[in-house]
Amino acid sequence: MLGTPLGTRDYALEEAEAYSRLERELERTFRLWGYREVRTPCLESLEVFSKTIGPRAVDRAFKFQDYDGKLLALRAEGTAPTARLFAASLLNGPRPCRLFYIAKAFRFATDFPGDYREFSQAGAELIGSGDPSSDAEVIALSIDALEGLGLGPRGLRVDLGHANLIKEAISSSLGEPERELALDLLRRRDLGGILNLFERKGLSRGAYDSIARLLRCRRADEFLAMDFPIANERTREMLRGFSKVIEEAEGYGIGDRLFLDFSLIRDLEYYTGAVFEISIEGIGMPVGGGGRYDGLVGKFCGTDIPAVGFALNINRLMEGVGPGSVKGDRPKRVLIKSRDRRGAIEIARALRGKGFAAVVSLERNCSMSKGPDSEGFDFLIVPGPGGSVRVMDLRDGSVEESTLEGLLAGLGGGGFE
Numbered sequence: 001m002l003g004t005p006l007g008t009r010d011y012a013l014e015e016a017e018a019y020s021r022l023e024r025e026l027e028r029t030f031r032l033w034g035y036r037e038v039r040t041p042c043l044e045s046l047e048v049f050s051k052t053i054g055p056r057a058v059d060r061a062f063k064f065q066d067y068d069g070k071l072l073a074l075r076a077e078g079t080a081p082t083a084r085l086f087a088a089s090l091l092n093g094p095r096p097c098r099l100f101y102i103a104k105a106f107r108f109a110t111d112f113p114g115d116y117r118e119f120s121q122a123g124a125e126l127i128g129s130g131d132p133s134s135d136a137e138v139i140a141l142s143i144d145a146l147e148g149l150g151l152g153p154r155g156l157r158v159d160l161g162h163a164n165l166i167k168e169a170i171s172s173s174l175g176e177p178e179r180e181l182a183l184d185l186l187r188r189r190d191l192g193g194i195l196n197l198f199e200r201k202g203l204s205r206g207a208y209d210s211i212a213r214l215l216r217c218r219r220a221d222e223f224l225a226m227d228f229p230i231a232n233e234r235t236r237e238m239l240r241g242f243s244k245v246i247e248e249a250e251g252y253g254i255g256d257r258l259f260l261d262f263s264l265i266r267d268l269e270y271y272t273g274a275v276f277e278i279s280i281e282g283i284g285m286p287v288g289g290g291g292r293y294d295g296l297v298g299k300f301c302g303t304d305i306p307a308v309g310f311a312l313n314i315n316r317l318m319e320g321v322g323p324g325s326v327k328g329d330r331p332k333r334v335l336i337k338s339r340d341r342r343g344a345i346e347i348a349r350a351l352r353g354k355g356f357a358a359v360v361s362l363e364r365n366c367s368m369s370k371g372p373d374s375e376g377f378d379f380l381i382v383p384g385p386g387g388s389v390r391v392m393d394l395r396d397g398s399v400e401e402s403t404l405e406g407l408l409a410g411l412g413g414g415g416f417e
Helices: 014-032 046-050 079-090 132-147 165-173 176-187 191-200 205-216 220-224 233-251 314-321 341-353 404-410
Strands: 043-045 063-065 071-074 097-106 118-127 157-162 258-260 274-279 288-292 307-313 333-336 357-360 379-383 388-393 399-403
Touching: 014 097, 014 118, 014 132, 014 314, 043 046, 043 079, 046 071, 046 079, 079 097, 079 118, 079 307, 118 132, 118 314, 132 157, 132 233, 132 274, 132 288, 132 307, 157 165, 157 233, 165 176, 165 191, 165 205, 165 233, 176 191, 191 205, 220 233, 220 258, 233 274, 274 307, 307 314, 333 341, 341 357, 341 379, 341 404, 388 404, 399 404
Parallel strands: 157 258, 333 357, 333 379
Antiparallel strands: 043 071, 063 071, 097 118, 118 307, 157 274, 274 288, 288 307, 379 388, 388 399
């Protein structure tokens, strides 16, 4: 039997319905926060990614040559194409501009074992504001989006770091051979190895202690109370800006979700400021992440425009929570059995008008019992004489009798409760 290619999978029936519900709930949350949808093509010029996300990420993209010799790539992630779209179509519009997308992405090599090479991202981008309040907004939106799926109680946490803070310390303190080693240690979260490297370079005690305290710091209140004796003005500016992001996040009441991690660096090289990863207890890999990328839009229009955003990996969410845990608006499914085809069609039309998924049985029978044809339905309706109907709740087997008018009058949209 022919299966799916490596790194892909099928979603059928309940899983596919849950996938769609999850996407609709995320879209609903994005719209409630004032974000508007954009759509970019699956095919992009390779340059969209090669000039923005960095060589390590580009190596994982699906690349090929067009008939005219130009290099193309399948969408490797959603932020760079959205930045390109903004530069091409929305540059002269009002700012800040709040955009969202729900789209497929493709990577030849995966981030984690068991991850997929084809996956869906739900992302939001706030373009045109460099204020720390915009960083706090997108972090709060990412949390609200997951809580809207019913995942709030699932140990939801945000690890918050800075894309360039430790990199600046590495750049200003280490020579070229040690810099690459330090970055590799940082990617592997080997804090002991990084500190040993700094110690061997003979840093001043004050500089070494500052770096060590940053790498070990986990709580926002601890960070805000710190005094960092670092002479580098660029580093001090990063620390001030990061402090403001934390303070703004407190205004959203999400401080208890934040955990600091200054060893956190994202693989995508366009990040310039605060970065974050989102985790949920029981899922062994981050379900999303994002951060500030003030230089990305300028790659496409020549003018640097501040921006910040995030993306959620929908496949990881599905794998971690399971289809039965996804909160959403699945309509109740009703099967109608009747020898009177025209009458059954009219009942189905009336039910659909109330928000139900109604199906007329292809078999002309009036069997008031569960069977293979009723699998996946919530209710069974069998019309009776004189406009009466019998309704079986297929979930518990209970039966009620009513008239069609009485039945419709008592129904709420999309449910019998």
